[in-house]
Every structure is written in C-alpha cells, then in structure tokens.
Amino acid sequence: MSTRSIASVALAYVFGLILGAGDALAQDARLKKRLDPQTAAAVGALVDSAGALGLPTEPLVQKALEGQSKGASGEAIVGAVRALIRDLATARDALGDDVDVDALRLAAAALAAGATPAQLERLRPHRSREAFAGGLAGLVYLMSRGVPADKSVDLITAMLDARLSAAEFVSLQRLVERDMMAGAPAAEAATVRAQALIRHGRVAGPGGGVRP
C-alpha cells in the first residue's frame, strides 16, 4: 500500500469519525432501511468520506447491503466496507486516477483475491484499452482458479499487449475451464490458451480505444 493510499484511507477514517459523530443526514435511504442504526451511521459516514475522496460510493453501499442480506454482523459489515475502501484506494493508486469504476471494482477484487499493488501497477500502461476491464476480469478469474498472481499478471499483460478484445478474455475463461475439467493444471492451461489466443485470436482495432 503506497503512502498516498494510506493517507487516503486515513483521511477517510477521520472524515468518517467526524461525520459519524454528527447527524448522518446524508445517509443513503437503503442503508437506513436495511441496517441497524449504529451500523447504518458508521457505513454512511464511511461512504460519505470515500465520496469526498473521489472514490465510487455505490459499490460501498452495495457491499453493506450484501452483508445485511448475508446475515453478517454490523461489525463485519463495517469491516468489509472499510476493506473495500482501502482496496479501491489502493487500486486507484496503482492504476491511475482516470480508470473507470468497473475497472476499479475489478482491481479491488483482484487485491482481495491476493494480488499486490505492485502487480496491479504492471497493468497500468494498458488502462486506456477498451478491453482493460475484461483483462482485469481475466486476472481475477485466473487467480480464483489458483494460477499464481505473478503468472496471471504476465498472461493478462501479454494479452493486453496483443490488443485482444474483451471477448477473448471471456474465451480464455471458457477454454481454461474446459481444460481443467479435462484434468489440466490451471497454470498450464492458462498459459497454453493465452498464447494460442495471442497467436490466433481476433485482434482488436489499432490503438485499442477507450472504454466509454
């Protein structure tokens, strides 16, 4: 975690404490409706402070609602929202301020799955590509299937370098899944399939474009 993201999270906590102590008028109505008052106030304060730092707030509200729907305790919900703020801030540091919310969420998921900020930073040069979010989804997928994080980043970076489209990342998932069902180790299947897609896959248009 970089100094900047540590500072961001610390600021979020301070804002949260200040706002949480007062009347949380700005609280999302969904939080007030679904969470107990203390948890709603704490989450609302965290959401407000994250918003003040320019982080997306809807994923935080959804995380709290998810916790409530899964029967998590108030403490666990607040902890999950804090952890998500930390990962979103870290992801933004690693990828740059101009990445979209979807990419940020996927990068935060990659961090939660065990990726390091340094590994995410290796993807930063590709952030303007149309398939960037697809690449992050591919990264999360490979890590979820047990491919080591470094190896996963290598493969995804190579695919982004080859300007593959988002559809190719979906294909990668499908092909690796099929190989694993046939008994192939995840890392080996991912390597073979990624290289095949790079060699034979449909190449996206020049420049890759920017995702709207």
Place this chain on the structure above:
Amino acid sequence: MRGAAIATVACALAAAVTPTEAAAQSRVPPAWPDAPRGTRGGAFDRLFDEDPRFVVWPMAAVLGDGTHEQRLNARLTWPAADTAPDFALHLFAGLAAGRDAYTRSGLRFDVSRNVGPAHVTGSAAIAGGFGEGPRQTITVTLGGGLPALRLEVRSTWFEGGRSASFRTLDPALPELPSTGRTDLSGHYTDGELNALHRLGRVALRVTAGHRFGGETGGTRQWMFGETDIPVWRRFGIVLAGGVRPERPELAQPGGRFAQVGLRVDFRSARKEPEAARPADVPPPAPAVVPIEPGVYLVRLRVPGARRVELKGDITDWEIVTLRRSTQHPDLWEETFRKPAGVYHVNIRVDGGDWAVPPGLVAVPDRFGGTVGVLDFPPTAKQEVNDAA
C-alpha cells in the same frame, strides 16, 4: 353477483397499480431507469414491457357416458413467462362443442408473492359467454405452496344462460320442464391439491379436489392427471384423464373423462435452446442480453431446478425469483434495469445455499463467501458472456 364483480375488479386493479413495498420505501423513484426490477412502480408498467405469449389448445375428450366433446381454448398472456411472474394479465377465449355448444371470453389477473419458501398466488377472472352456458362468470382463486405441491381454493359465481346438461346450482330457481333445460345461475367453491413433477421437459400434474358449496350434477370429489409433452418447437401434446368436476362456467360436465389435445405456443422469437453439450464442457456463463440501453435480460441455465432466485448489486441485494424461460425448462431469466457495468451476484437453487452462478468468475465477498462477477456490457446488440 354484482358485489362479487365489483370486489373482483377492485382487487385486481389495486394489485396492479399499487407500487411494491420496496418502491415505496426506496430512495430510487419508481420509474427511474436504473431502478432494479421489482422496484418500478405500477405492475402495468412492467407488464407491458414484457413480450406477450399466445397459446392455442385444440382438445377432444371422451366422457364417461360415451359422449364426446371438442374444445378450442386460446389465451394471450403478459408476460410470456409461464412460471411465477409477480403479476400477469391474460385475455382468454374458449369454444366448447359436444353436448353443449358454448363460447366464452374474458380476462384474468394473476398476482403472486414469495413468502419464505412458499409461493402465494391470487387470481381473479371475469368472463362472458353465450350458448349453452352462463352469460357472466367470475372466478376468484387463492393458492399457495411449494413449486411441486400447491393448494388452491377457487370460488366461482355464474349467472344467466341455459343448459341442456347442467342442473341448477341454486335450488330457488325453477326448473323448465317444457324444454328440459334449467336456468343456469349459482355459486360454488372448490379446493384442489396439485402435485407437479417434471421429467426433463415433460410436466406431470395430478390434481385432487373437493367441492364445498353449491349443488353439483357431478361428483364432489375428483382426481385426474395431466401431462404436457413438448414435441417440436412450438408444439406439444397434452394428455389428461381421470375424474373431473362439473364446471358450468366452462360448459364442462363432470365425471370420468379421457382427453387428448395439442398445445401451440406462439411467443417472441427468442433464441431456441442449444443442443445438449458434451459432459466435459464447462457450464455456460449466464447470458446477458442487452434489450435496450440500460435494460438487460439475464438468462441462466440451471438444469433440473424448480426455483431459482438471484440477489446482487443489480437488485440492491433483495431476492428476486427468476422466471422459467418459455424457451427451455432449464433456462431461468429476468430483466434488469441497470446501467452498463460490473455487478456482483449470487443465486440460490430450490432453496439451497447461495452460490456463484455457474460459469461466472468467483471473487471473495469479504464475508467469508464468494460472489460471481456479472458484466452488463456498454455496447448493445451483442449477446456476451454467453457460451451457448
């Protein structure tokens, strides 16, 4: 009769126009385009966003006394889904020929809600007819149960018309000995228990019932079986037999019967289900079909499921029961109004544990479990995430 009619229409309209509780309490105004399905206002709004379904059933039956009857029923339904919509509107018409020739048409409203694992339904139908049957009928039905076993109570009021086959259900009305016919007015209440079992695409249903009120020319207890066998594309064969109740509002004599029918199903031209996949092919990811900007159809393949529920960022983590697709019994679908983006979802099959939908990337949910990552793509017109 008039009171029953007013109450029926009032209940149906109230159910149709009242926003859901979620909409009333949500910060999102009911008509906002990014409001999740189930939080939009007025059921009619959502109803007519859906594709209709038109089904025609020509049928022939042999009755216990050796006579024959022929029927032609037709129904136009919004939405097209054949299971568990929270609100549905049907326009129906029927023609019966045999001992009695009778034509009827009308409309029916269905509402349903999930109460724990149970599904509670209510419906109200109002119809008019001419020929050898009642002029006006009203039927109100309340039911509930699990997908495989349901209990229904059905009350029917009918008035006017004459019949050669049915006895009056109202002893106060005079017989007409000169014609052998009776004035056809009355009321009765039936209770029925339905058991449904699916063998692949074939549906088997057994119904047992009892008539509680009103006089009847047929039996007060009945039991019959039905099976619906999809044959090819829009066509299916419907077989039924056993002992059925007398139902004057349908010009249906009671007693033993054996019936064969054809089902012809017209609906929107969605993709036909894929052919069977080899066993070593991974389960396909949910299909995400952009319908229009900000509106996506999510379709999951869950073989053998009787009930599939979904919750996630696209529903504010409220539980939504998916509809069984009219294309294939293993496909379950729902339409969601959300902007393009990446969402987290879980599903539950037949009341089991919440899990990641088959084919989706699983990520830690920070509560000790996992969620699936579902992508609503920004570009329209192309089906993605679909391994079909």
